[in-house]
Amino acid sequence: MKLRIGLVGARGHTGRELLRLIAARDDLDLVFASSRELAGQPVCDMAPEIANGLLFESLSPGAVADRGADAVILALPNGAAGSFVAAIDAASPKTVIVDLSADYRFDDGWTYGLPEIYGRDALRSAKRIANPGxxxxxxxxxxxxxxxxxxxxxxxxxxxxxxxxxxxxxxxxxxxxxxxxxxxxxxxxxxxxxxxxxxxxxxxxxxxxxxxxxxxxxxxxxxxxxxxxxxxxxxxxxxxxxxxxxxxxxxxxxxxxxxxxxxxxxxxxxxxxxxxxxxxxxxxxxxxLLKGAAVQALQNLCLALGLPE
Known part of the structure; x- marks a missing residue:
């Protein structure tokens, strides 16, 4: 069974890499990709690897939380993640969040995800993961x-x-x-x-x-x-x-x-x-864009979901 993944901030360079990496896995299913600038456009126009007919959407924090995805990746600028995290905390606390911004890298309530140095045990039970810079x-x-x-x-x-x-x-x-x-x-x-x-x-x-x-x-x-x-x-x-x-x-x-x-x-x-x-x-x-962002996010996400890195 594929696990349901949402991506917020899909327009950027890292978002493009994340789309490609998610599509390459047979245990992950991209169920939404949020981008205000690209709303209504087919995801496959940007990422031909995504061949499930998905359209980009402009989703509010509440709408993202209501989708009930197994995991959400936030690929947003610094300072923009908080409202999405709050909405998911309130509506879907079991959803795994991987945040690529710096917003939670200094928060002791989040797990810092650099497995080659700090290990994998904490990531395997993590629900809130701060992706390193x-x-x-x-x-x-x-x-x-x-x-x-x-x-x-x-x-x-x-x-x-x-x-x-x-x-x-x-x-x-x-x-x-x-x-x-x-x-x-x-x-x-x-x-x-x-x-x-x-x-x-x-x-x-x-x-x-x-x-x-x-x-x-x-x-x-x-x-x-x-x-x-x-x-x-x-x-x-x-x-x-x-x-x-x-x-x-x-x-x-x-x-x-x-x-x-x-x-x-x-x-x-x-x-x-x-x-x-x-x-x-x-x-x-x-x-x-890869080990510095998207690949690392996928490593952390898969560890948290119990999937092979």
């Missing part, structure tokens, strides 16, 4: 295996494709502004900086940038260690940490944007090491 996923995957060995705060230098800025026009997705350019922004206090710090229990420093490619993230992470290590030991630590994780590949090479783009998982590599063995540079790359 894309930069935060890349950064945490690079830092986590060494988090108990650090002498000072980690620093993450991140560069994302402009799809990370969403579909609402801004300088960060303006190709003319980005042409021959690398655009730094949110130099302090970025939400993903706060997110990484909260989850890892460290004071992470993060500087995001956007460039003129569409999809992908590369995070170059600087880590200073209490005790020196060799490069072989360093690589072995990461291979051990992720050896049972099919969506994380560890390599001795330095991964680039193109190594993570279109990939459902992440690639961790580089493993630069100072002469004294105490300063490490790790490079993490992934697709911001």
């Amino acid at each position: 894309c930069y935060a996923t890349a950064g945490q995957l690079a830092i986590a295996p060494l988090r108990d060995r650090l002498a000072v705060d980690p620093h993450v230098f991140g560069v994302s494709g402009y799809s990370g800025a969403g579909t609402t026009p801004s300088r960060k997705n303006d190709l003319e502004a980005l042409r021959d350019n690398l655009m730094p922004y949110a130099l302090t206090g970025h939400l993903h900086e706060q997110e990484m710090s909260r989850q890892l229990g460290l004071d992470v420093r993060f500087t995001p940038h956007v460039a003129a490619f569409f999809r992908g993230i590369v995070a170059t992470v600087h880590l200073s260690l209490l005790d020196p290590v060799t490069r072989d030991v360093l690589i072995a630590l990461y291979e051990t940490a992720y050896r049972d994780e099919p969506l994380v590949r560890v390599t001795g090479e330095t991964p680039e944007i193109r190594d993570g783009a279109e990939l459902p998982g992440a690639v961790i590599g580089g493993f630069g090491l100072s002469a004294d063995g105490r300063h490490v540079v790790i490079v993490s790359t992934l697709d911001n």
Whole structure:
């Protein structure tokens, strides 16, 4: 029997990926896709994989809750999820919610869903799941295996494709502004900086940038260690940490944007090491729309519904 899935915020880049991923599974059935801008249009116009005749709808929070879906994925901008969560809490509390915004990543009542680092047990019984941010996923995957060995705060230098800025026009997705350019922004206090710090229990420093490619993230992470290590030991630590994780590949090479783009998982590599063995540079790359958003949401959703990841 297929489980009934609803998607709110279907118009965006991540919504498109979610439609494709849901359609590819034989245990999930998309029963509604909500988008004010696309209301009345066939879902298959945007996602040919959805061949059940479904139309996009403009659904209020109450209408979403009344559908009684087994799970609802909220792919909305930051600050827009609350009314939908409240309506589902009131009318259909057993419905699983996966929220892709930052609205509940700092809420102890929600389960933070990065299974490769924080495990799967809590997700298997979760009804309210906060999906991690894309930069935060890349950064945490690079830092986590060494988090108990650090002498000072980690620093993450991140560069994302402009799809990370969403579909609402801004300088960060303006190709003319980005042409021959690398655009730094949110130099302090970025939400993903706060997110990484909260989850890892460290004071992470993060500087995001956007460039003129569409999809992908590369995070170059600087880590200073209490005790020196060799490069072989360093690589072995990461291979051990992720050896049972099919969506994380560890390599001795330095991964680039193109190594993570279109990939459902992440690639961790580089493993630069100072002469004294105490300063490490790790490079993490992934697709911001996939492991940074839609693939991770499907992982979390399937764990919560008792389905194979």
